[in-house]
Amino acid sequence: MFSSLFKYFHLLFFSLFVINFVPSVALLTNETDKIALLEFKSLITSDPFQVLDSWNESFSFCHWVGVTCGHKHQARVTSLHLHRKNLGGTISPHIGNLSFLRSLDLGENLLRGEIPPEASQLSQIRYLNLSFNFLHGGVPVNLSHCYNLIRLDLGNNNLTKSIPFELGLLTKLEYLTLYSNSLTGSLPASLANLSSLQWLSVGFNYLEGEFPSAIAQMKSLRGLRAGINNFSGVFPPPLYNLSNLEFLSLTDNLFSGDLLPEFGSFFPKVQILYLGGNQFTGSLPVSLSNSSSLRHLDIPDNNLTGNIPMSYGNIKNLEWLAVTNNNLGTYDHDLSFLTPLANCSNLYWLDIGYNHYGGSLPLSVANLSTQMSWLLLGGNQIGGTIPPEISNLVNLTNLCVQDNLFVGSIPESIGKLSKLTGLSLQLNKFTGPIPFSLGNLIQLSEFDAHSNGLEGPIPTSLANCQQLRILDLSANKLNGTIPGQLVGLPSLSVILNFSYNSLSGSIPLEVEKLIFLVALDLSNNNLTGELPSTTLGSCIALETLYLQGNFFHGNVPDLNLLKSIKYLDISRNNLSGQIPIYLAKSFSLENLNLSMNNLEGEVPEEGIFKNTSAVELFGNSRLCGGIKELRLRSCPHQKHKKHFSAKLVILIVSPSLCLALILSFTFLFWLRKSKKSTLVNPVVVTFYQKVSYEELAKATNDFSPANSIGSGHFGTVYKGAFGPDEATTRVAVKVLNLQCRGSSQSFMAECQALRNIRHRNLVKVLTVCSSIDFDGNEFKALVYELMPKGSLERWLHPEDGSIERTLSLNERLNIAIDVASALQYLHHQCQIPVIHCDIKPSNVLLDDALTAKLSDFGLARLLLKTGKDNQFSSFGLKGTIGYAAPEYGMGEQVSTIGDVYSYGILLLEMFTGRRPTNEIFKDDMNLHNFVKMALMPGGNVVEIVDQSLLQEKMENIEEVNSQSTSSRGKEIECLTSLLQVGIACSAYSPRDRKNMTEIVLVLFSIRVKYLGEAGVH
Structure with missing residues (x-):
């Protein structure tokens, strides 16, 4: 009987096993996998690249794009890789039925919704990547059932709530990335159970509290990224036990207290150490000099005192040392640590700015590594002169010594630093002329020398710096006239400031070329003449225009074209006439100063003139009217205007008005x-x-x-x-x-x-x-x-005999600039900005001179003031497949940066000759990646560019023989630069794209650098 009872229970147990377990594993066949994939496809609402078109009955599901099957178990799905396919929609719960799945990669798509809890059924999963999507909700607690997981990446989503302590059950986990979400709460102590974990990334969240002591058990940990949270307390003591750490980032938290003197001994393998933006006190640990692997030491924005230890010169691999904005130094001769740092032959970034350093800059600064790119000394009390030997730092790109006590002249030798892009000399005591040699710095982008004692004229050689975006020479003793060729640099796009000098003459006509400049300040000089409306009116991007304190005369110019103007000051001049009515109708104007002139007539009562705190009119004794708060006298015609009879009106009408009526x-x-x-x-x-x-x-x-x-x-x-x-x-x-x-x-x-x-x-x-x-x-x-020359599409992809020749490099670059200029106007210069939504070659038309004009605004949207930058109203999918921005695939609102993406694809197509929908682009390969690979080290740009661009130089063999290698190389460099612009514009993430103003400037600089004036049509 016992035997039969045993058999009964054995049979019952087996039955329950079959009922409860077999359906979820054994009874799930490859047909189940196929159904699960089709269910996954059914919830994908956007597939702009038609990635899932192959998921049909024409092929075995093992041959569908992104699907890999194993050779055992009746060809079950073992891998689903749809990384960066621009897929929109939600993740189907049926994904959990892929019971043999070992790798799932849906990263860098446009997926929304929550992570389905059914994902916990993937018991075989090793690799799970859902990063860079728009997933929300919490991290699923039951992911802990995926006990074979080795790598889990949920970073860069919108996940909320706390980190589940159940993740500590994933004992095989080696990489856990939760970076850049909105997670709250503390770091679970259960994570200490992850004895195999090598990389933990929880930065850029809202985590708080102290690190749990159990974290000390994570002996395999090599990388910890916990910056940009609200962690607090002293430097986490448990971390001192993690001797295998190579990367440690605690940046921008609330940690405080001193760092232990033996700090470096606890982390003998550390390579990257980021501790900035906390409240650490005490001294820099001398023991870090024993960390032979240390490459980056970044501890800015704390309360450290003392000095940089001399022994840091022993850190042979040191590349980056940043201690800005601490309390280091004593305002005395305490820069001696610069001498041993010369032993760090790889050092390219040194930032000691905004501390308490003083004394003269030692000559040994010129002995620093020739790899030095950024030398940042500003915000101290360093005096003396800059040694001419500074020119030894041949790779220097940024030299910042602002807000110190430097004296003497600016060394001529700085002109030898040919790679310099930023030069900050402001707020010192420099004297003498601005060196003519600075004109050799052709890559210079920012030059600021305001508030010194510089003398003499502004050197015309600065006009050679054709990438200059910022030029500030204000508050010096400069004289002479304003060089026309300098202020005519179209690259000047941020600020041009010559105020508080002794400059004379008139405003150069070349100012009209500053169409992208945001701020122009020529105030408080000795400038004369009339204010030219046509010249200044061309500066259509201007937001700030300061011309006060000069000797300008004549009428207030018509600046009606300055649609972006916010701050206008033309006070303290000799201007006369009436206040132009356009000033009252400007929607952007926020502050207006017309005081201390000779203006007359009636003051408007509209627009900015209704706000007494935003307008200044004093010192114009013949002004009248306006709102009562301005307390101006009444205009003569205002006293009895209600009682004027019709006859009296007719009598006082001037002959000129009668003529105008006729x-x-x-x-x-x-x-x-x-x-x-x-x-x-x-x-x-x-x-x-x-x-x-x-x-x-x-x-x-x-x-x-x-x-x-x-x-x-x-x-x-x-x-x-x-x-x-x-x-x-x-x-x-x-x-x-x-x-x-x-x-x-x-x-x-x-x-x-x-x-x-x-x-x-x-x-x-x-x-x-x-x-x-x-x-x-x-x-x-x-x-x-x-447009007689038809569309750009016709020229890039001609049918037989449809065009007589191909477009040259010059012509294509000019067309690229034309289209970019149109978009820059639409996005940034229209009173109501316009988003085009459908940038592609067929919508770019050409006139007889091959000037490009953007057409077809059938999908265009006008900017609505919703409170969010660059956000537009939208309905449906905007644009054309291949050109539409990936974020549009999920119904994201159209934006200026969406147009930028389309423009980037257009650029790549123009110079490669390949459509983005070319049949060679499959799986992860698209036009963007195709070009990006060619631009990488080892890639070959010549192989991917439109061969007609290269063949145009090969038609005449004599010309080829006479053509120098450098000339041909220059063309390849030009094409490379243009493709790099296309790559930057078509970046997958919207935040990584530039705006059209920046793009136009880059294209202009490329044309000037490689094609010169010959490239202009």
């Missing part, structure tokens, strides 16, 4: 008459007069297919002509396909976007037509100027 009525009469006539005179089109369907049909030969020059999603474009032969206006007519969903919205978007924008690189809309055709159907069309 001309106005004449113009209106002519305009009414012209509306009755047919569209013969092209001037009528320019006035945006609507045209009829009949006129457009006649102009396009009844919309003949022979006149069709292109078609798109929302309609067809026809060429046409209005008027007789002697006065013909050639046009392009875009006829909307109103049966296509969204075409009406496209029509309205294009009308709205183009209503008030004007730029040489935007196709001009001449008129519109909203009518009915001969059959009574609704008809809508836009009429543009005709």
Whole structure:
């Protein structure tokens, strides 16, 4: 009986095992894997690169993109790798049915939602990467069931809540990355159970409290990244037990107290040590000099005292030493530590700024490593002169000695530092002239020497610094005139400040080239002449314009084109006349100072003139009117204006006003008459007069297919002509396909976007037509100027015989600059910024001179003031596959940086000749990565560029033989630089992209550097 009972329970146990376990493992077949993959696909709402198109019945699922199957277990899925595929949607719970899965990589996509708890069923999983997505919710507690996990990366998401203590059960884990989320709470002590853990990254969260003492058990730990949190207490004592640490970052927390003198002895293998942004006190540990592997020592923004130990010169591998913003030094001769640092032959970054160092700069500074790139000494009380031998630091890119007590002249030898990009000499006691040799610094981007005693004229040689973005020479004793060639540098885009000097003469006309400059300050000099409206009006990016304290005369200029102006000061001059009305209508103006001039007449009561705290008018005795808070006298016509009779008004009207009225009525009469006539005179089109369907049909030969020059999603474009032969206006007519969903919205978007924008690189809309055709159907069309050379698409990818030649490098670069300039205008210079949403070659049109003009604003959006920078209203997916920014795949709001991405792809296509949808781009390979690989060390740029660019020089063998190697190399360098711009623009992460103002400047500098003025069309 006992035997039968045993058999019964044995059978019962086996049955329960089959019921509860077998369905989840044994009964899950490869068909189950296929269904799980299809369920995964079903929740992917965006696949712009059509990665999952192969996931169909035409192929075995083991051959689907990203899927790898094992050779055992009936070909079960062992790996799913869809890294950086721009996939949007959520992660299907069915992912848990892939029971043989060992590796899952969905990193760098656009996935949202929570991590499904069913992922805990992946008992075989070793590698799980969901980083760089938009996942939210908490870290799933039951991930602890994935007990075979070796690497878990959930970084750069939107995960919240605390770190589950259950993660401590993953005893095989070697890498755990939770970096850059919104996790809260403390660090779980259970993580100490992860005896195999080598890398722990929990930085950039909201973690707090002290490190648990149990962390000392993590003997295998080589890297700990815990910076940018709210951890507190003294330097965590448990960490002193982790002798294998090679990377330690505690930056930007609330740690305090002294570092132990034996600090370096506890970490003999440390290579990277980041402790900045805390509240550490005491001295720098001398024992760190025994850390022979130490490469980066970064302890800025603390309360350290004492000095840099002399023994730090023994750290042979030291590359980076930053102790800025502490209390090191005693304002005495305490820079002797610089001498032994010369032994650190790899040192390229030395920052001792904003401490208490004093005394003269020793000559030994010139003996520092020739690898030295950044030498930052500012914010101390270092005196004496800068030794001429500073030129020995041949790789120096940034020399910052600002806010010290340096005297004497600026060494001529600085002009030998050919790689210098930043030179900060401000707030010292330098005297003498600015060295002419500084013009040799052709890579110089920022030069600040304000608040010194510099004398003489501004050297014209600075005009050679054609990458200069910031130039500040204010508060010196400079004289002479402002060099026109210097202020005409188009690279100047941040600030140009010559204020508080003794400069004379007028404002150079070359100022009109500063179209990207944000701040111009010429105040408090001896400048004369009238303020040129056309010159200053060209500086369309200006936000700050200070011209006060000079001797300018004449009227206040018309600066109506300065749509970005916020701060305008033209006080203390000899200006006369009335206040221009445009100042009252400026929406951006925040502060206006017109005081101490000879202005007269009525003060407006609108705009900034309603805010007495934002406008200054005193010292203009003949001004009147305005709001009562300004306390100005009433204007003569204001006293009894309510009682004026109609007869009196007629009597006091001036003859000039009568003439103006007569001309106005004449113009209106002519305009009414012209509306009755047919569209013969092209001037009528320019006035945006609507045209009829009949006129457009006649102009396009009844919309003949022979006149069709292109078609798109929302309609067809026809060429046409209005008027007789002697006065013909050639046009392009875009006829909307109103049966296509969204075409009406496209029509309205294009009308709205183009209503008030004007730029040489935007196709001009001449008129519109909203009518009915001969059959009574609704008809809508836009009429543009005709671009005779067609689209860029046609030139980059010509059909047989469609073009007579290929575009040269010069022409392509000019086209790239044209398109960039158009986008820079749309994004940053329109009163209401415009986002294009569909940058691609077919929307770039060329005129007879191959000047490029951006067209097709059917998807454009106007900027809405939502409180978030660069955020626009949107609906649906914007743009074209291959060109659309990856973040649009998940319905993210369109943005300026989305246009930047599309522009980057356009650049890469222009210089490689390959479309982003080329069939060679599969799996992880796309146009961006294809070019990026070629730019890496060992890559070959020549192999990937459009070969026609290279062949154009090979057609004449004699020319090839005479062409120097350096000239050919220069072309390759130019192409490399342009491809690097394309890569930077098309970065996957929006935060890594530049704005169009920066891009235009870089392109201009490339053209000047490699092509010179010959490159300008």
